[in-house]
Every structure is written in structure tokens, then in C-alpha cells.
Amino acid sequence: MTALEFMAGEIPLALQADLQVRWAHLMERAEPFDAQWYGDMLASPRRGELLKAFSCSAIVLDYAQRFPDFLPTLDRNGWLLGDVPQEQLADELRAGLSVCQNADEAAAELRRFRIKYWMRIVWRDLTRLAVMEQTTEDLSVLADICVQQALDFHHAQMCIEWGEPHSKAGVPQRMVVIGMGKLGAGELNLSSDIDLIFAYPESGSTQGGPRSVDNQQFFIRLGQRLIKSLDARTADGFVFRVDMRLRPYGQSGPLVVSFDALMEYYQDQGRDWERYALIKARCMAGDDIAGAELMRDLRPFVYRRYLDFSAIESLRDMKAMIQREVARRNLHDNVKLGAGGIREIEFIAQCFQLIRGGQEPDLQARELKSILGTLRDGQYLPAQAVDELHQAYRFLRDVEHGIQAWREEQTQQLPQSNEARVALAFAMGFVFADGEANIEGFEQCLAEHRQRVTHHFENFIAPPEDEDGAPSSQRCEHWQLLLDELNPETLTAALAESGFENAEEAARRLILLMDGGAVKRMQSSGRERLDDFMPLFLEALSSAEQPTETLIRLIPLIEAVLRRTAYLVLLLENPHALEHLVSLCDTSPWMARQLSAHPVLLDELLNTEQLYHAVEKDGLRSELRQRLLRIDQDDLEAQMEALRYFRLAHVLRVAAAELSGTLPLMKVSDYLTNIAEVVLESVLEIAWQNLVSKHGNFADIHDARRHFIILGYGKMGGIELSYGSDLDMVFVHDLPPNCQTDGERPLDGAVFMTRLGQRIIHILTAQTRMGSLYEVDMRLRPSGNSGLLVSSFRAFDEYQHKEAWTWEHQALVRARVVAGDEVLAEKFTELRRSILGLSRDEALLRADVVQMRDKMRTQLLPKTKRDENNRQFDLKQGEGGIVDIEFMVQYAVLAWSHQHPPLSVYTDNIRILESLQQQGLFSAEDVDTLTEAYKAFRSQAHRLSLQEQSGQVADSQLADERGAVERCWQQLMLEEPA
The missing domain is CATH 1.20.120.330 (Nucleotidyltransferases  domain 2)
Incomplete structure (x- = not known):
């Protein structure tokens, strides 16, 4: 077929004449077998593919004239329409290079291979048989294969000439090729350079050759040969243009350096643009294992642990x-x-x-x-x-x-x-x-x-100054001049004029900070950031209710970040975050202490929508699961840090929401409890997987259950956690006797469960960079501290029926499953109801409860607080306080559940009080009285907690509520029933 005729509307007229001429040349050069393919293609439904590829790419048609068999061969293999297995590509090039006798023959083979598969990629891209992402991936794979096979060829050639490079310890060495930019990201374009960096693991010398040379000399020459084989333009063109300018010291630096030299350069001299470049870097040829280790070592340079x-x-x-x-x-x-x-x-x-x-x-x-x-x-x-x-x-x-x-x-x-x-x-x-x-x-x-x-x-x-609400430059310059001079009188006067209470103390604290050794030891870049930040900070403080007190609260935060001034930049770049910081810490010293201890939490101030709105439990669970999925399952340290950040961040959000008035008291406790439960679910899963990886599963148990639960008691069980609450917990399992794990280091079932409990406690209480997750109290387990850490369900059942004291049954009123196996959880729920529903001697029960209440008050209420001359009321232990309400509720559940089973359903005091009213056991008036008093006491306790004050208030406060509780206590617990 020597002529190409077009039908109306096939391709634009401007492209037809040139295509006809080139088509004729192609037909002249193609062997009959290949010419037949071109003719068949034109007569087939795929005619449009050929016309579009050839008319939109003059170079593809040029290559087809030089290598008429390439496109027919690709299509007969199904590779124009479909994918080419990567390993098959590598095998083809490897086989072609294996018969090459020298570098020139290898260069020609590389170029023919690249042209063939570049034509395939262009054909598929122009005809939209491949989407853009497939095109860039295929180009990147082509580059990877060419670089890897060329490297292998030249390495083998050089080992014959110079011997094989070894470390000083005698370990063979291979060069690592790092792909940068679009190559590193797998996003090459049709005519991309490939940006490379060469490195080798360790210094040493070659062995086994005619003469020994230093490893660096060997690898520099290897790198030079590799570049020439890819980049040099020959009669067959080039493979890929190679750019080495991203290596340390650029064009003036050595072509190849050791891993140690590379790391030293980035640590000592690496600049932000180099971090930017390394974002896409990957080891794409050479020693894969060493390259992966190098990339892991480089990650801290590229990605800071904190918001950078x-x-x-x-x-x-x-x-x-x-x-x-x-x-x-x-x-x-x-x-x-x-x-x-x-x-x-x-x-x-x-x-x-x-x-x-x-x-x-x-x-x-x-x-x-x-x-x-x-x-x-x-x-x-x-x-x-x-x-x-x-x-x-x-x-x-x-x-x-x-x-x-x-x-x-x-x-x-x-x-x-x-x-x-x-x-x-x-x-x-x-x-x-x-x-x-x-x-x-x-x-x-x-x-x-x-x-x-x-x-x-x-x-x-x-620039942050473009944002609405940013302080005026004139005000900032005013504060900057004052801070430059640090004159006590002038600074005091300016602070007083801006509304600072006790301006003299504020000036003294500022001077101590700015003249302190920590500030003087700062590097110049950090000091510049501090100097930029302080005027904005002082201007923001001037709008606080208590500017001086807030300044004093926040100075520890500033001192904490003097060596990590990226946090100051965070606030400089986000004026609204600085406003939130000042506002929240003006309201709560607890908030200031949390942020000072964990500056990483400043990130939470950036998103106002999230900051003042707590997340529902399903959302919490999903967020934590996503965080943990990104972490290697074997990296316990990273998992613990992720758990701690998650808990700190969400508790901070709850506090911010409470301080802003968007979250009522009952919801505060709900969310704090939800956070703890979600954390416990993940801790249990992590601990379980950790043990299974070491000791195996229970092969002789034919179910997928975990047979383990965590019981929450006290505030946890009652869904009433506060900001600093411990977790009162008990661990229970129901493994069958004599079961054993099936791993290389098998464990008896009871031992496995004990270690599971120990691992859970370790994950919760271990002190890491971000502190502990929660303080844990396990004293409510059967037999207290002298009992087993993890009880079997049978032993727990027997203990509750035969040995538990009245106060332990009181504690059971507020117990519930907070994590673990659903089947065992249901068994516990039934056991709890049966224990609470036992018929009891009400007089004896009342005496036990009153005795325990008096004992607690004696032991836990400081004597100074009970002194009549000390006019304070302890919200929790004081007469008419929180514990009195809790003990009345617990007494009622234990006394009457056998006749009124609904009393044993709930674990929180408010809903139990509602059940008492519904059962006709408490009057509506008494329930309302106790409920409102309970909420008032707890609300006040929350506020005091955020103010970091003890749980006492002036004796004149909450007098009506206390009096009402005392009357209810007198009627229910001290008066003989009629």
C-alpha cells in the first residue's frame, strides 16, 4: 500500500499532506510482513488509532520509518492495547544487553529498547488508550528499567576491570541510584530529564581485580559510564537526558558520595529547597535494601516531627x-x-x-x-x-x-x-x-x-499581614521598640496603658524572658522569629480579660519552644490561632499548662471548626483507626505516640468547647469517656496483636473471639470522666482451661491473658515524649492488689457471689464493659444484673453503706476542710456533696433491684435516678433535687479543674443544693423506715 487516502472528517486538513508523504516513505522501508500489518490496521476499526498517533506525532512516524517492525511487534503481543508486565520488559532488555560486548553496543541496545517502548507509550497516550496517570507511570517504569539494566551492565564490566567494591568489613557494595523530581514520583513526561543522585553505602576498596581502587573512585567511574550510556547523543539518539545538579554541592560536588557523607551534608548544610526536592526522592536502581534504609534515614531531614x-x-x-x-x-x-x-x-x-x-x-x-x-x-x-x-x-x-x-x-x-x-x-x-x-x-x-x-x-x-484581623504594623512597631529597649519604667507604663493588670509584674516577667540565657543562646534565625512574634503576642494579650495573668501562664510555652521556633512561626502565620491561644489560656490555666507541656497541640488551634466541636464516638473511632493504619504494626513506640497525641488533642478540643460554652456539662463527660473508650479499644487491639506475633493464636479454640474484656468502674463506668480522671479498670477473660497458643513460643492461656493485661497497662502508663495516656487504678479487681491481674469469668463470678464486700457491690453499680469481646461482655452484663438483683437485708445494707461513707469522709476529707473555722465545702467528700448522692443511688440499686430489675440497667447516676422515679421509689421532687445538685456540683468541679484549683468552694456557695442533698440523705439513710 503506497498511498494514503483520507475520508471526510478523519483528521484535520492541515495534517494530511505531511502524513501522506511520510506514510509513503514508511511503506517503502517496511518488510512485507510488517507492511501488511499497517495495511490491515488502516482497513480495521482501529484505523483511527493509527491516523491519530501518526498525525499528532511526527516523531513516532519517523521512528516507525527507522524501525518499521516495532509497532507491528508490539501490537501482535497485545501491548498497544494492553499493559506490558514490568518484569517482561526488564527481561527483554537484560537479554539484549547480555550479548553486548562493549559499552557502545550496550548504548545502541538501550536506545533501540527505549524507542520501541516510548513509541508504545505515545501511541496509547494520543489515542487515549491510556489515561495520563498510566502514561506517566509507564514512562517512569521505562526509565527505571533502562537505568537498572545499564547500571548492572556497567557494574559487571567494571568488576572485571577493577575488582568488586567491598566495605572495610568485607561486605560487597553496590551503588544506589536515587530518582528525584518526576522520576522519583513516577510522573515522568514524554521528554523528561531524569534527575539522579548517586551514593554508595560504605567506604572501602575493590577486591579480586587486576588492581585495587578506593570505592569512591570505582563508583565515580561507574556513575560516569552510566550517565554516558543514557545521556550521550549517538546515531540512535539518547535514552534519557540525565541531570545530576541536585546532588550535594551541585555541579561542584563529587559525582558519587557515601551514605555517611550524604547524611552529613543534609544535616549540616541542607536547605529548604533541598528538602523540597527530596519529597519525591526514591531509590529506583541499585542496592534496593541499602537504598530503602538510606531513604528512611533521610526522612527526618525532609519531614519534621512537628508542624513545620x-x-x-x-x-x-x-x-x-x-x-x-x-x-x-x-x-x-x-x-x-x-x-x-x-x-x-x-x-x-x-x-x-x-x-x-x-x-x-x-x-x-x-x-x-x-x-x-x-x-x-x-x-x-x-x-x-x-x-x-x-x-x-x-x-x-x-x-x-x-x-x-x-x-x-x-x-x-x-x-x-x-x-x-x-x-x-x-x-x-x-x-x-x-x-x-x-x-x-x-x-x-x-x-x-x-x-x-x-x-x-x-x-x-x-503573607500573614494580609489576613483580616492581623494587628497593625504601627502597633507592632511600638511593641518592638519597647522590647528592644527593655526599659522597666517605659515598658511598665506601656503595659498599663494597654490594660495589663499589675503592669509592673508583667514588665518584670517580660524582661526576665527576653534577657534570659535561653533567649541569648538562640541562633540568629530563631531570635528573629521570636522578635517577630513578641509584638504580635503582646498586642493579642492586650485584649485578654487578665493580660498579665495570661502572660505569666504563657511564658512557659514560649520558653518551651525557644529551640523549636517553628511553633512561633505557626502562630505568626496564623493570627487567628494566636487569638484562640490567648483567649483559651486567659480563661484556663489548665489549657496553658497542656499547651506548654505539649506544644505540638498548637496545631489544634488552626481549625476553629474542629477546635470548638467535639467529635462523636464513631468519628473518634474512625480517626484513630486511620492514624494507626498509617503506622507499621510492629512499631509500638510510634503507636503509643499516636495514641497519646490523639487523646491530648481531643481532650483539648473538649476543654475548648466547654470553655467557649458550646458543650454542656453532661456532654463534656460523655466525650471524655468516649475518648477513653476509643483509646482502650485500640490499646487492647495493639496489645493483642503484639502478643499474638510473639506467641501465636489459640488454635484449639474454634472461634474468632478474643475472650477478654476491660471493665470500667467509677467515673469511667459511670460515663462521668473529668479531665484528670484515672481509669478504674478490671480485666476478665473466659478462656477454657488448659488452652495454649500455637506460636514458636507457646503460652498457657491464663499466662497469655495476664501478659495481655500487663501489656495494656504498659501502653497506657508508659512515659513517652508525650507523657502517659492515663493513670490506671486496678484495686477494684477481686481481692484488690493481692488478687490476680486478670480474673477468669468463673473466678470473678464466685468472688462476687461469695466473698465481695458491700462496698464492692456498690462499685459494681457503676461497672460496665468498655472494650473487648462482645460475647463475654453480654455474660458480664447478665452477671452484674444478677449480683445487683440479689435480695439483701435493707437495714444491714444501709448500715454498711453509711459506715463506708463515714470511713471515706474520715480518710479522704482533709481535717482542715472539716474544721468549722475553715469555711470551705468539698464538692466531692463534703456533707451533702457528690459522694452522698452516689452512695444513695448505690444503696437504692442494691436494696431494690431484686424487686425492680430496671434499676440495674444503667451505670450513670442521672439515669439511675430517673429509673428510681419511674419505679415509684423516689419522688419526682427528690429526683429533680438530686439531679440538679449533682449537675451543679460536677459543673463546678469541672470549672475548678480547668482553673487548676482544688475541688473546694466557699461554704456559702451551693448552700441550697447541699441542704437538699443532706435532707435526702437523712430521710433515706438515717431515718428508720415507717
């Missing part, structure tokens, strides 16, 4: 540089570098990675699509913004590929020639009904995408 707002200024400089470069180089028609281009989308994503990646492992992914999804799911960017950025990115990358497919030129510049413009619009699917290219429609759509990107880019990391 310290990178903001560098990123802002990068952003300004990008904008200046667009103007200077007239890049407006460049879909990568121009305004609204690919680079701006990547910049937005990578900024979030640098700032938040240390705390959000999902942001450590390399692929932009994955990062954008995390930004949407984590609500770091509005869903609409993410969708617009993602759609624009896919469109722009398709445009980029369309530009580069035309002549395989390394450009992202929109074409100027009419033929190329027509080909690009045609490749992008912008055609009229008559088949002509709709260039105007394409350019309009492109402009709309770029305008959206520009909008998001320009609004990203805007």
Missing part, C-alpha cells in the same frame, strides 16, 4: 521566585512554568508536604494525585479547590504530552506553527464536526484551567 511552619518563609521566597521567573523569561505560554501551570500545582501540594508531612504520613506520598486526595480528605484544602487543581493538572499534563509527542522536543511551550497547533488541539480532542481542529476552543479551555490554578496559587501562603 518554619519552612513558610523559604516557600514564600520560592513562590516569589517562580512568579519573577515567569515575568522575566516570558513564560506565559509555558504550560509547566508559566502562570497557572503544572509547577504551581506541584508547589501547592509540596508545601503542605513540607509543613505537615511529619505529622501526616499520608502526605509523605510522592504522587501528586495521592497528595491532593489527602489534602481534600483531611480538609486542608476545600474539596472544590482540590477538584479544580486535580482536573487542571490532568489537563495540563495531557497538553504537555501533546506538545512533546509532536517532535520529542524538551519543551512545555505552546507551539507557534499552525501545523503543530492543529496537531495539539486534535490530540486534546478539540475538533469540529467536520474534523477540523478547534484551536480556539482548546485555548479557551486551557486558559480557564490556568486561571483557576493561578487563583489558588496566588492565595496560597499569603
